[in-house]
Every structure is written in structure tokens, then in C-alpha cells.
Amino acid sequence: MIIFPCSKAPRYRPFLRVVFLLICILLIDPSWSLAQEDLTESWFNPNRVNMLVFLVFFFGVIIYFIRRAKKGKSLFIRRIAGLDAIEEAVGRATEMGRPVLFVPGIEDVNQIQTVAAMIILGNVAKMVAGYDIPLFVPICRPFVVPVAEERVKEGYASAGRPDAYNRDNVRYISDEQFAYAAGVQGIMLRDKPMANLLFGSFFAESLMLAETGFLTGAIQVAGTANIHQLPFFVVACDYTIIGEELFATSAYLSKEPKLLGSLKGSDLAKAVIMGILALGAILVSFGVIEFKNWFFIQ
Amino acid sequence: MSFYERMMNLDRRWVYLVIGVVVVVTAIWSFAVPMYVTPEARSVYDFVDGLVPGEVLMIGVDYAPEVMAELHPMTYAITRQCFAKDAKLLLCCLHQNGPGMVEQVIAQVAEEYDKVNGIDYVYLGYKPYPAITILAMGQNFRIPFPEDYYGTPLDSLPMMRNMTNFDNVKAIINISGGSGTEYWINYANGRYNAKLAIGVTGVMTADYYPFLQSGQIFGLIGGMKGAAEYEYLAEKAGYISREKDQLWASKSMPIQTTTHIVIILFIVIGNVGYFMSKRKK
């Protein structure tokens, strides 16, 4: 199995070779793979070799594809249906002259999902900027407020409408889950947004928000990587973005080729994982468990 | 509007009303429901039952009042069982709205069993940022919790004298109503290899079966049904009793049954209406 497609990236060949060699040494050298009693003096935790290998491989393919995209090589990415749904919802709202509501989940900004939601928010702001309709962003965690403000401001500015930005529309509601949900419900009932975009990390309030949104007749698009809330979004929203599609959407919406490169990278990783899975299952079926055990993490 | 169309377009308030009435009626006239104990709940029970006096069990309580109904019975049953076995308890709370509740549980159960704070149990209290707190506890309990909930330095508590981190507890049981569980699995078990079991709400139960199968957790108490199963086992062994009003989850099981029937009936009504009105057209 060729892990690194070296031939296609001459500039990285030496670097990748060194990395590859290093990994081989780590794997072969028995002193690394023997767990020591006291690790506080060593520079590497040998129990985590498998993680390191995968990390280097994954980072490698992502950086490789990002570089490739930067050079202008076209990358095919299938249309993500959720994208159409976002655009359609925003389009309907602008036609009707009714507001757009963006709910970025209830977790803090150090959660990757919230950052992904922020990236989507910027692009939504860009779509909305041209039309004189408000974009409401109610927020649950104080830390998210400055980030959301920057994103909306930037989105408006890049659409050439920095003047359309209204700071009052990005509001902190409450740290408290249900108080927050009640606040968002209030916006839905009072301001009657036409498009409800729910992206990020949601918990029990998901159903409250989606049901209230349904009552007001808004077009709802939701996306989260919190698996236990997805059933409610699937049931009560017009379109649901499932799991990894959330991260893909955030990459796709920005339409920057270098961000799309990472999608290609994680697709390749998926293919490799399927290969490993198949191989592992076959080996285990024949009683060879060493391969499987190598993936055990302490 | 035809009869069938009306069947599929009932106002939501009718649904609310029927649910409300059924719950109230069942709460007043209760009945017995047969109990089937799942192996994943039993393995938690058996583990706690196997504790030797003096061994330390850690309970991470990460839920807010709103999911008390499902999770509080677990916390109470495990705490009682643990004290009955003369094992020691280390508690912490990683949910912003939970610390007061935990204090309530431990104060009450400790009194029932004559257990002393600092000797038989220690309540570390609450810290924000669960991921970080769990990671830090894996190093040393004193990093996130230099003092316990009541402001006593950990080093002056007899029970904590020989305790550094997760290596000194027999197992951790995390009872959680949110993302807390994932942090415990990722960090306490993932990073520090602590033995972990979880009690979660009904919503979350289905999501944690993979972790059970992959061996990251050794047991799972799922929602109110899981709590009722645990109570059933604990009652049989005499750790809790119906007379003292210590069975809560079991009390609500009849309500569960009737409400489930009503919801299924509503789904059936909706679908019958849908198909019949489609056929007419």
C-alpha cells in the first residue's frame, strides 16, 4: 500500500520520505514498542505510536490536497444537498422580506462544531448582505459573541455592504440551556424569520427550537454532529445536514479551493480506513489478531 | 375537511391534552409492570456489589435538575449500595447546575448510613470546562480541586491522603445527561485508561452501545428503564426499600407504558388518516 502519493508531489518527496522512514523506525525498533514503567523521563510515549502514524498520514494527505488545490488543480466535490437548502431558504426569506435566523448551537467556541458553525455563519451573512433583511444570531456562550460579530461583519463587508451590519442583531441570550431556548423561541414567534438555520452543537433544546420553527412556517435547515439530536432535526426540519456534512458544508460554502482540499483528504482517509477494516476483519476471521491489536490505544 | 383529513391534521393541543390526561390518570391509579433486567445494567450493579470495604468508587455526576427524574434514582441507588458495602465514595460534579443536587444526595445518604465526610466520602465539588477538569484529575485530583466542595484542602481529608488520581479508584461511574459522558470516555478512559461505567438518559442510551461493545465502558444504565432495573436489583438485595420510598424510577414505569401506547396510537391515527385520504383522491 502506497501511503503517500509521492510521485505527484516532487517538492514534498524528501520530506515525506523522511517521515515515512521515521515511522518505519518507530515501528521496527523494539525499544519503542516496549512499554516502559516510568515514562516521565522519555520524549515519546511508545503506546501512542499508532496514533502518531495515523496523525502523520492524515495531516499528510490533507496538506497534500490543500497544496494541490492551491496550485489550481481542479478537485471534483459532489454537490452537498444541504447547500442548496441553505441558499433556497435564504432566497425565500429575501423574496418575502422576512428575517433570517442563525442559531450556532449552545457550546463554547473551543468546540470544533461551533467553529464550523461560525464559518457557515460568515457565508450566510455574505448571502444576506445584499438584501435589506436582518440576520439574527442569538448566542448562548459569551465567548462566541465576539467571534460571531466578526464573522457577520466580515461577511457583510466582503459583499460590499459593511454599512448593513447591525451589532444588536448578534445577541447574547443566556448561558442557561432552556433560558436560551426560550429566548430563541421568542425571536421565532415575534420576528417571524422565514429561514431558520440551526448549525452547531445542540442538545435537548433542539426539538423545542425545531418545533417552534415549524409552527411559524419557516424553512428550516439544521446541521449538527451531535448524533442524539439528529432524529429531531430529521423529523422537524426541511433539510438536515448530518455529521461530517457539517464540516464539509463549512468548507464548501467558502468556495475556496484550499479549504476543499481537506475534503478530498478526508475522503482518501475514509477509503484507507475501509481497506484497513476489510483487511482487519478478514485477518481476525482467520484468527490473526496482531493486526487488530495494533489499533488498540491505551 | 373530511374525517380522514381531520385525523391527520389534529391541532397539537389535542395531542398535548391527551398526553397530559393520560399521565395524570396513570400517576393517580398505578399498576405493576413486569421487569426485564438488561445485562449492561446488571454488570454495573454486580461491579458495585463486588466492592470490598475500604475500596474507593468514584461517581461523576454531570446532570442538571432537568434530567433528575431519570438520573437521580441511579445516583441514589448506587450511593446507597456503595455505603451499604462499606466502600468509600469520591464524587465530583461537572455540570454547572448540578453541584447543589449532589450535595443534597450525599448529605442525605451519608446520614442514613452514618458516614463521615472526609473519611468515608469526599465531594470534590464543581469545576467548569469538563474536558479540562477530567484531564487534570487524571494527573492529580488536587489540580482542579485543591479544596473540596466545602473549602477544606484535600490534603487535610483523611480519605484523600493516599489518593492521587484515577489510578487510586476502583472504577468511575459517570451519570450524565449531556456531553459529559463523552468527555469521561474520551479523557478518563481514553487518556488515563480508567475503568468506566455510565448511566445516561434515555436519549443517549442508543449512542453508547458502541462504546460498550468496544470495551471502553463496562456497563450502561439506560434512562428511566435502566434506573428501574437497577432499583429492582437493589431492592431484591435489600439495599433500598419500597416502604422508605426509595424506589423512584420503578414508580414511573406505568406512566411510561401508557404514554408510549398513546404516542404509538397517535402515529397510527396520523398514518391511517394519511393513507385513507390519499386513497379517496
Next chain:
Amino acid sequence: MGTAELIWNGVAAFLVLCIYSFLYKDNPFYKFAEHLVVGVSAGYFAMILYYNAFLPKLIHPLLAGQWWYIIPGILGLLMWARFSRKYQWLSRPTLGFVIGSGAGVAIPLYLQNYVIRQVHATMLPVGFTSWPLITNLLIIIMVFCSLTYFYFSKQHKGAFGAAATFGIWTLMIGFGAGFGMTVMGRVALLAERVVFLRDYFAELLSALF
């Protein structure tokens, strides 16, 4: 129940009924309870944070001479710069610290728990000779098909598309199961509240008459 407890529980019961009145429609009683909880929860959380993070993690170390704890203090204070138009950018390093540490901690843990652990757990012995082996095979096929659904750089057509369709079916069964499991949890909460109200009113009646 003593008189004090009876009164406190009466307050609680009243507030519960205020919340339930929302089911009919939004009304002042609901709004009252809702705003009360916003205020009380904010105050409660502020106190908890003050006693459990601010004092022991900033003030106490500083008083003990651990001067480097001034760094998070300064980073925290810089957050307030965002109210100034001119110095707004000063709050960004703090954000950077939080986002950066979040990302750095997340990477190995996401890979470990969501990728490698799942890969390890899915390498199951397969075959056709016994039921467990067959279910293992089914699990692996379903995992493959569902992964295909999350494949972005290939058009979902032909055999690949069929696999992706089967994948989304699998996901839907999972979501349906999640929905079904959740009903129990939600009803449990309602049951607990109704039992509380029932017990309170029974207690109240016996106290009054």
C-alpha cells in the same frame, strides 16, 4: 412536611404550573417563570464560578506568590477590550488561546476515540456459519455503506450510489432508534413533575383539612 417546606413547595408547584401554561399559549405567567429562571440561573452559576474557579485558580495562587497566574488574569481582562472600537483586536489573543487549545486537545482525542477506537472495534470476525458471525458481517457492510454516504469526491451513481442509499437507510434506522429511545427520557421527566404535583397537593390537602 413543615410549614416552611409546604410554602417553598407551593412556590415550586406554582412555578411548574406557570411553565405548563405555555402549552396552551404564551402568557404572562410563563414569561414570569421564564425570566425568573434566567436571572436565578445566571446568579447561581456566577457564584459557583466565583467560588470554584475565580478564587482557587486565580486569587489564591496569586496570593501564594505564583505570579505566572497573572497571565490568565490579563488574558481574561483583555476580553473586555472588545467594547472599545480602537482596541478591539486586543481581545483576539485570548480567543486564540481558547480556540487553539480547544483545537489542539481535540485532534488527538477525536482521532483516538472517533476514528482509531471505532476502527479497532469494527474489526470483527465474520463468516456465515453462526448468527453472531453473520451479524458482524452485517455491521461491517452497513458501516461501509454509511461511510460511502459521507464520501464527497465521487458522484453517488451506480453501485456506489446504491451503497450510499443503503447507507442512508442504515443511518435512518439509527435515528429512528434514537427517537424511540428518547421518548422514554422525556416522558420520565414529565412523570416526575406530575408525581411531584400530585404528592404536593395531597400533602397540602391533608395539612389544610
Next chain:
Amino acid sequence: MRRTLPIAVVAGVGFFMLIQYFIPREEFETLYEWALDWTMVIGAFAMALGLYSLTNMMLNKVKRKSEGWGFSLVALVGLFLMIFVGLVPHYQESLRYGTLFMDIFEYIYIPIQAAMFSLLAFYIASAAYRAFRARTVLATILLVSAIIIMLRLVPLGPLSAVNQWLVNFILTVPNMAAKRAFWLGVGLGATATALKIMLGIERGYMGRD
């Protein structure tokens, strides 16, 4: 400076947290502990910021006597009452069971919270009734799977055993496979996003100037 410094902080802190995962040396553990402590302190400051904007908003409503200002007053009273009864008794005494602070928590906060959460029982019923229609293949799969799971709490006589078998099958085979694939995807997607953040490729969240 305004842009590079924050990005540098993100990258620096991020990569330190990442590398630390692989290095078991004591010095790194200490640095890591500090970083964790610091995040907590910054969190306390962020909370103060949140409280500030909350009070500000509420006070403005009260001052301007805008619609529903009375409710804002209720929230403010709740907030300051909680802070007052939390601060006045001596250090941490207020967090003990039985104080006024804890009474308010137990008899006002807990009941409202629990009641709000239990509203979900009604919502889930109406959502199930409204949305579970066998309109498409996907909807039918979702519906059937949810009903099978819900039936596990309904005594069905001899059929209960069959249903229990189906429930176990759904939970351990398609449900598990769906979740495995889901998590694999999320793990890769989140890691890729975190990496882009750390490398500064994705930096929109920092703003322009």
C-alpha cells in the same frame, strides 16, 4: 500584529496541546496543567462578560420601559438576589445544603428547569404524530424503527419476546453500524477542521483588520 499575533497564539497553543499528547515528560505535564488552569480562569472572565451584557440588556429594557420591562425586572431581581445571598455568608458557607441560596436553588430553579425540560414530552408526542407519516422510503424506515423501539415498553404478551429481539437487533446491528460510520466521519471532519484552524488556513473567525 493585529492579525498575526492571534493566529500565532492559536498555532502555538494548539500545537503544544497536540504534541503534549505524545510526550510523557514531567515538564510538559506541568505546562499542560497550567494551560488547563488558565483556560478555567479565562472562562470565569468570560462569564463576567456574559453577566455584564445580560444586565446591560435587561437594565436598558427597564430604563426605556420597553414592552415587557417588568419581566426584565424579575430577571434582574433573581440575578442580584442570588448573588447577594451567595456572597453574604462567609466563604463557601452559602453552597451548603440548607442555606437560603440553596433553598432558592432547590425550590425555584430546579422546578422551573425540570418543568421546562418536561415540556419536551409533549413536543415529542406532537412531532411524532405530525412527522411520522409513511410518505417516502426514508420516512417509513424512520417510523418503523422508532415504533419498534417504543413498543419495548408496552406489554405485548408473547409478542414481547419477538419485539425485544428486534429491539436488540436494531440497537446492536444497524444502530451500531450507523453510529460507527457517523463517528468515523465526524472524527475525520472535525480533525481536518481543527488542523485548518491551527494552520491558519481557516481564520475567518478572527475578523478582518
